[in-house]
Structures are given as C-alpha cells and as structure tokens.
Amino acid sequence: MEVDLDRSLDVLVVGGGVSGLTAAWRLHSSGYLVLLCHGSERFGGAITTEQSDEFLCEGGPNSFQRTTNLDELIASLGIEDQRCDADARLPRYVWWEGRLRAIPFNVSQFLRSDLLSWGGKTRFMRELLVPRLDDVNREETVSEFIYRRCGEEIHSRLFEPLISGIFAGDIGQLSASATLGRAVAAETNYGSILRSLWLSRERVRAGTTFCTFKEGMETLTNALGSSLGSRLWCERTLISLERIQAGWRAVVSYRGDLITIHARSVLLATPAMAAAELLAPLDDALYRSLASIYSPPIAVISLGYQTTQIPQPLEGFGHLIPRGQGLRTLGSIWNCSLFPHRAPSGWRQFTTFIGGTTDTASAGLSDQELITLAHQELQSVLGIQGTYRCLRVTRWQQGIPQYALGHLAKQKRVELRLERWPGLFLCGNYFGGISIGDCVNNALKQSSAIQAFLASPQIFLSAVAE
Ligand SMILES: Cc1cc2nc3c(=O)[nH]c(=O)nc-3n(C[C@H](O)[C@H](O)[C@H](O)COP(=O)(O)OP(=O)(O)OC[C@H]3O[C@@H](n4cnc5c(N)ncnc54)[C@H](O)[C@@H]3O)c2cc1C
Numbered sequence: 001m002e003v004d005l006d007r008s009l010d011v012l013v014v015g016g017g018v019s020g021l022t023a024a025w026r027l028h029s030s031g032y033l034v035l036l037c038h039g040s041e042r043f044g045g046a047i048t049t050e051q052s053d054e055f056l057c058e059g060g061p062n063s064f065q066r067t068t069n070l071d072e073l074i075a076s077l078g079i080e081d082q083r084c085d086a087d088a089r090l091p092r093y094v095w096w097e098g099r100l101r102a103i104p105f106n107v108s109q110f111l112r113s114d115l116l117s118w119g120g121k122t123r124f125m126r127e128l129l130v131p132r133l134d135d136v137n138r139e140e141t142v143s144e145f146i147y148r149r150c151g152e153e154i155h156s157r158l159f160e161p162l163i164s165g166i167f168a169g170d171i172g173q174l175s176a177s178a179t180l181g182r183a184v185a186a187e188t189n190y191g192s193i194l195r196s197l198w199l200s201r202e203r204v205r206a207g208t209t210f211c212t213f214k215e216g217m218e219t220l221t222n223a224l225g226s227s228l229g230s231r232l233w234c235e236r237t238l239i240s241l242e243r244i245q246a247g248w249r250a251v252v253s254y255r256g257d258l259i260t261i262h263a264r265s266v267l268l269a270t271p272a273m274a275a276a277e278l279l280a281p282l283d284d285a286l287y288r289s290l291a292s293i294y295s296p297p298i299a300v301i302s303l304g305y306q307t308t309q310i311p312q313p314l315e316g317f318g319h320l321i322p323r324g325q326g327l328r329t330l331g332s333i334w335n336c337s338l339f340p341h342r343a344p345s346g347w348r349q350f351t352t353f354i355g356g357t358t359d360t361a362s363a364g365l366s367d368q369e370l371i372t373l374a375h376q377e378l379q380s381v382l383g384i385q386g387t388y389r390c391l392r393v394t395r396w397q398q399g400i401p402q403y404a405l406g407h408l409a410k411q412k413r414v415e416l417r418l419e420r421w422p423g424l425f426l427c428g429n430y431f432g433g434i435s436i437g438d439c440v441n442n443a444l445k446q447s448s449a450i451q452a453f454l455a456s457p458q459i460f461l462s463a464v465a466e
Helices: 018-029 068-076 107-112 118-129 142-150 152-166 181-190 193-199 201-206 218-231 272-279 284-291 357-364 367-382 407-418 436-455 457-465
Strands: 009-014 034-037 049-052 055-058 083-085 092-096 099-102 210-213 237-244 247-254 257-268 298-306 318-320 331-334 347-355 389-396 424-426
Touching: 009 018, 009 247, 009 436, 018 034, 018 068, 018 218, 018 436, 034 218, 034 257, 049 389, 055 298, 055 347, 055 389, 068 436, 092 152, 118 142, 118 152, 118 193, 142 152, 142 181, 152 318, 152 331, 181 193, 210 218, 237 257, 237 272, 257 272, 257 436, 272 284, 284 407, 298 367, 331 367, 347 357, 347 367, 367 389, 407 424, 424 436
Parallel strands: 009 034, 009 257, 092 318, 257 424
Antiparallel strands: 049 055, 083 210, 092 099, 237 247, 247 257, 298 347, 298 389, 318 331, 331 347
C-alpha cells in the first residue's frame, strides 16, 4: 500500500535502526498510519551483517541476550526458527599478566579461579558485609561503586575490562546507577550484590544465553523492515521539524529534493547527536542535554584463520583485555566456538574491537593499521601462527553512548522538557540501555506512549480546531 501524504500521518518515525523499526512495526501493526524515514540506503543502523566469501561477518552487534519482549517480537515476525543460541556454558576470558584466565561464573569456578588471588576472593566474599552508601544522594562512578563494594581485584581484573569491552567506556567516568542499574538496585534492596545474586540465581541463569540468527543479526531488522513494506522510506533524511497546530511539519531530503510531511506525532529514533541537531532550532535545553551525550569511536575488525594456524582448540565466548596489560585491543569474540556456522569448514573467525573512550586516538589509524594491530594481538594472546585473511573492517565514528555521571538526571530533564512539545517523542540507545533488548523495550514503551497521546482528547480537539 502506498503511503498517502495528502492525509496527515499518525506517526512519523525517524531513524531505521532497531529502535525506530520496532516502534514503527508496533504502531503499524496496531493500525496507525505510520511512515519511517531512514537517512541511508541500508536500514538497520548499528546492526549490519555482511557475507564475505563464505564468512558471515557482523560489523556491529554480534549477538543479543533474550528478553521477554525480544522473544515476543521474534515470534511475531515469524523468525523464531532462524534464531541460534550459543552454548551458555562457554567460558569468557580475561588477559591478565600474560595469560588468559577464565571469568568464574559459579562458586566452584570462583574458588578455583586463577584470575583472582585468595586475598581478592576473600575481599569479594566480604561484599556481603559492606554497608550501603551513607549518602543516598551521592552518585558514584562504576569505578567507585565496584571498588567500594567488591575490592580492587574485582574492579581491575573483571569490571574494568568488562566496561571497556561492552560499553567501550571508561570505568572511572560512567555512572554506576545508569550503567549497572541492577547491581546498584541490589545494594539498595538487598544490602549486597552477592545476596541478591544468590536470591535471584534462577533468573540470572535464564537471562545469560547469547543468540544470533543463522543468517546474521540483520535477520531481525530485515524482518522488521519487510513488515513495514512501503511505509519504510530509505535515503530520506529528516532535515527540519516544526510544530504546527495539529501536529508537526517535517522536511526530509531525498536525492536533492525536499519532501514536506505532516504528522500528528513524531518519534525521533536517531542517535543522540542527530536528535540534538534536529531539535536545536526548537529547544536549546533539549539540544544541550542530548548533545552532551558522548559516543566514542570504535572499530570492529573481522579476521579469518585456518584451523591449523591455531595451536589449541579454542572453546569460549572470547577474551577481554584490561587497560594497562600492554595490549591495545579491547578484546575479541571467538566466533569460531560461539557461532561456528559463521566460517567455512577448516576456518576460524575472530572479531576484534579497538577504540572507545580510553583510546579515541585509534580513530586516526588507517584500516591497514587496525588490521595489523588486531592480528598481532590475536597472535600474542592466542598464539596464532602465520598470516590472516581480512574479512571486514567497520568503523563507527560515534559508537556507543556513554552513560556518564548525571545521566539519569539528564534523562529526567529531557523527559520533563518534552512535555512542552506535545506529540514529540524520543527513543534510542542513549537512554534506557544500549543492548538490543533494551532498545526494543524502550521502543515498545515509546510506542505505547504515542498510542496514548493519539487517543487523548487533546489531539482530537486540536484536529477539530484545524
Ligand atoms: C560496535 C558495536 C557493537 C555492539 N555490540 C552489541 C552486542 O553484541 N549486543 C547488543 O545487544 N548490543 C550491541 N551493541 C549496541 C546496539 O547494537 C545498539 O545500541 C543498537 O543497535 C542501537 O539501535 P538504535 O536504533 O537505537 O540506533 P542506530 O542503530 O544508531 O539507528 C539510528 C539510525 O538513525 C539514522 N538517522 C540519523 N539521523 C537521521 C535523520 N536525520 N533522518 C533519518 N535517519 C537518521 C542513522 O543513520 C541510524 O542508522 C553494539 C553497538 C556497536 C556500535
């Protein structure tokens, strides 16, 4: 069905990453007249799968963790049979003092772990006795929170590499309550992270499965895009937004032409900086809040090796590299054991990450320099022999938004400020979590808010007035 631009749309969604696609899908399947405008030719945003020879390479997210909403979305799209789950028992490793050491995931692994000394283990057990923070209004960085509760070794050998590996972030800058919300809530509600882990151990185990799709992560965004049909417009970049009596007037550019669109409501599902720039002429406070969310550059390098080049059979999710251990890469995913179908028989694939807040200079490296660095550090860590086959290099100038100190207060300020702009909604990975599961939750929440807005008497009255 063609989208009728003579009729005012119910919702204009801007940005075709997983957030915008999910919101548009939900609103469209609930019967609203929706149009999704996406800036580039390829939709999917950070989710980008490529077939390189017989290798399947991800340039953004490699996998996702299951959530109830994501499971329901995948079932509704009919792609459940495409999903493949990694073996949840695969160990993850940290490179510490020249050796790979497994991250312990249960009590017996913890007791046998060579990642932590006995002093470090005892200090972690004493977490049960560490009192809650005196000043409930003081916001801590992840570094302060983990150091205070769990001690130096858990901080530097576990959380520092996890934070740089997952968030491309700096443990000394990120807000504990915005980045590790569950751990901070555990302290508030149970008085201890360990006590809360013990009490909720079944739920924790169920939530740790990592999944992908047989044909890569784009299976999800492609299915969402197909469900929208002609309501998804690619190569349409929103360039301006103006409030009018019965809604919004938007101007999008398409190959040099300008198209004007009227909509009762608008959902901006772009990265924070793009939303900031679009809102700058309307509201300086919104601009400043959104523009201050920093997203550091990150590069993703996929390399292939023949099985015979790897000295040991590798079984694991991958490895993380703490800063200060003499290596520059943040870590690598061992696709060969996580999702073996991503490489042809006789070959192994590794995906390495370089950059983030602690290494912004890496954005100045050439592709060849990034490849050489990834290869040399895989050689150092895994003892790989010989040369590599380069499969893919993906560069993100603005990779992953950082939830720095004050982030939750900023989110509140933005939400309050948006009340001045009826019919304008925001969603994206800069608020409410960066993972795909969080983006989907957030997008569904915003689509419910849009539905409530469209059903409210306020919108009906302004339409009659027009
Ligand atoms: C390298 C990397 C690895 C990651 N790994 C994982 C992982 O393993 N697991 C996981 O769960 N998550 C991971 N993430 C996080 C997750 O992929 C992202 O948080 C999520 O995909 C973001 O989706 P989004 O729709 O909010 O934003 P985006 O994917 O950024 O999509 C927004 C889109 O809006 C478009 N746009 C911008 N301005 C305009 C405009 N004016 N008009 C029209 N369109 C516009 C942009 O082109 C962009 O494509 C990773 C992210 C990165 C970068």
